Amino acid sequence: MAYSEQVIDHYENPRNVGKMDDKDDHVGTGMVGAPACGDVMRLQIRVSDEGVIEDAKFKTYGCGSAIASSSLITEWVKGMTLDQASELKNSQIAEELALPPVKIHCSVLAEDAIKAAIEDYRKKRS
Amino acid sequence: MDMSRNYFELLGLEPGYDVDLALLSERYRALQKEWHPDRFAHRSDRERRMAVQYTAHLNEALATLKSPLRRAQYLLLLAGRDTHGESSGQLDPMFLMEQMELRERLAEVGDASDPDAELDALAEQAQASMRTLQHEFVSLYAQSDLDAAEAVVRKMQFMTKLISEIEAAEDRLADY
Numbered sequence: 001m002a003y004s005e006q007v008i009d010h011y012e013n014p015r016n017v018g019k020m021d022d023k024d025d026h027v028g029t030g031m032v033g034a035p036a037c038g039d040v041m042r043l044q045i046r047v048s049d050e051g052v053i054e055d056a057k058f059k060t061y062g063c064g065s066a067i068a069s070s071s072l073i074t075e076w077v078k079g080m081t082l083d084q085a086s087e088l089k090n091s092q093i094a095e096e097l098a099l100p101p102v103k104i105h106c107s108v109l110a111e112d113a114i115k116a117a118i119e120d121y122r123k124k125r126s
Numbered sequence: 127m128d129m130s131r132n133y134f135e136l137l138g139l140e141p142g143y144d145v146d147l148a149l150l151s152e153r154y155r156a157l158q159k160e161w162h163p164d165r166f167a168h169r170s171d172r173e174r175r176m177a178v179q180y181t182a183h184l185n186e187a188l189a190t191l192k193s194p195l196r197r198a199q200y201l202l203l204l205a206g207r208d209t210h211g212e213s214s215g216q217l218d219p220m221f222l223m224e225q226m227e228l229r230e231r232l233a234e235v236g237d238a239s240d241p242d243a244e245l246d247a248l249a250e251q252a253q254a255s256m257r258t259l260q261h262e263f264v265s266l267y268a269q270s271d272l273d274a275a276e277a278v279v280r281k282m283q284f285m286t287k288l289i290s291e292i293e294a295a296e297d298r299l300a301d302y
Contacts, residue, residue, distance in 0.1 A: 031222040035280040036211065038287025040225045061229040 003064050004098035010068035015075050018057040020044040028121025030113040034105060039066045043113035045077060045085075047121055053077045053085055058113070065103040069093050069110035077114060086118050127161060127180045132204060133187035143201060143264045145191055154188045194256065195286045198263050198279050207272055209279050217280060225284050228252065232288070235295060245299060249292045256285045 003011070019042075022029040026046050033040045039062025046055040056074035060067045072093055077085040093099075093107035127136070134141040137153045161184065166177040190196045199209050231248055238244035259282050266275040 031219055031226065033217050033222050033225065033284060035209070035217075035283040038284050040222060040229060040284065042226050059226070059230075061226070061233070 006072075006097045007064055007068040007099070010071040010097070011064040014067055014071040016055075016057050016071065017059060019059060020046060020055075020057050025124055028117040028119075028124065030116030030118075030120060032109055032112045032116055034062070034066075034109050036105070037062065037066075039063065039106070039109065041066065041070050041109055041113050043070060043074065043110070043117050045114075045117050045121060047082065051082050053080050053082065062109075063103075063106065065097070065099055065106035066109055068097050069099075069107045070113060072096060073110045073114055082118050082121070085114055088114060127157070127183070129180070129183050133191055133200065136184070136187050137191065139191070141201075141204070143197060143260070143267060145197065147192065150188070150191055154184065157184055193286075194260055195279070195282045198260075198267075198275075198282060201267060202272065202276060202279060205267075205270075205272055207276055209276055209283075218277075221281055221284075225288065228288055229291075232291060232295060235299075241299060245292065245296055249289070249296070252285060252289050252292055256282065256289065259285060 020027045020029075022044065024046075026048070028045050028047060030043045031041070032043075039060065041058065041060040041062065043058045044056065045053045048054050056077050058070040058074050060070045073088065076088065088111060090104070090107040090111040093110055094104050097107070099107055132141070137150060137157070139145060139150060139153070158181065161177050161180045163174065163177045163181060166174045169177075190200050202209050228248065228251070231244070235241050235244050235248070259278055263275055263278045263282070266272075266278060
């Protein structure tokens, strides 16, 4: 299957790969997985006291589309408020990366990951 | 060959997770011989096509029943649960964290002072986890707790992927 140029770009030069200290109370961590392909994804956000996402990191063990989806979403969420970030939809990722139908679930995984990270952060702060 | 029969019936095996693999191979070979397309070379088009179809069906049955993961998925399918979908479902966060750590260790195996030993340790750990999951599946399936059995199968899917990646890493290491 041919990957789009956008996917290849993110796959070869992934943005924001890394890890944050998940004990830090400004950090929210989302862990998700796709059983069908065995992919696992960790997405973390650092949130300011004003509720703005200052930084985002990810690590994904999976296919090119899963890596590209998580790389792209970490770029997008930087500078967003938590509410803005939680409104991101997988279809936006799929469109930006020109994902074929069989790879749509990779973008769903990235959406689930950011939602899980936001939820983890909110739980920590409540 | 009756293709509407399930794989266990087809191969004359007791339906269940604990499959006698030697018996499975034996039954498979006998049926494969019986339906081998070469034996139908001089028969009608229709019979030849059927022999090809049967053989494919038989191969699928073997592949399904041999694999620890696919066998569990097949038993769930027979119970009306399709676990082949893409939906992520509910996953235990602790399990995902552990998966992440195992994948990280595997990715960094090349940096270990003794990559072979590290890879062996990782393979052993993954195999042990897979065995534990298989035991869990057997008892949950026996109790007809299909929700829990499905959750175990999802974990098996990750573990199977990890094991295949460990095997790929072993092959790469052996090539040096």
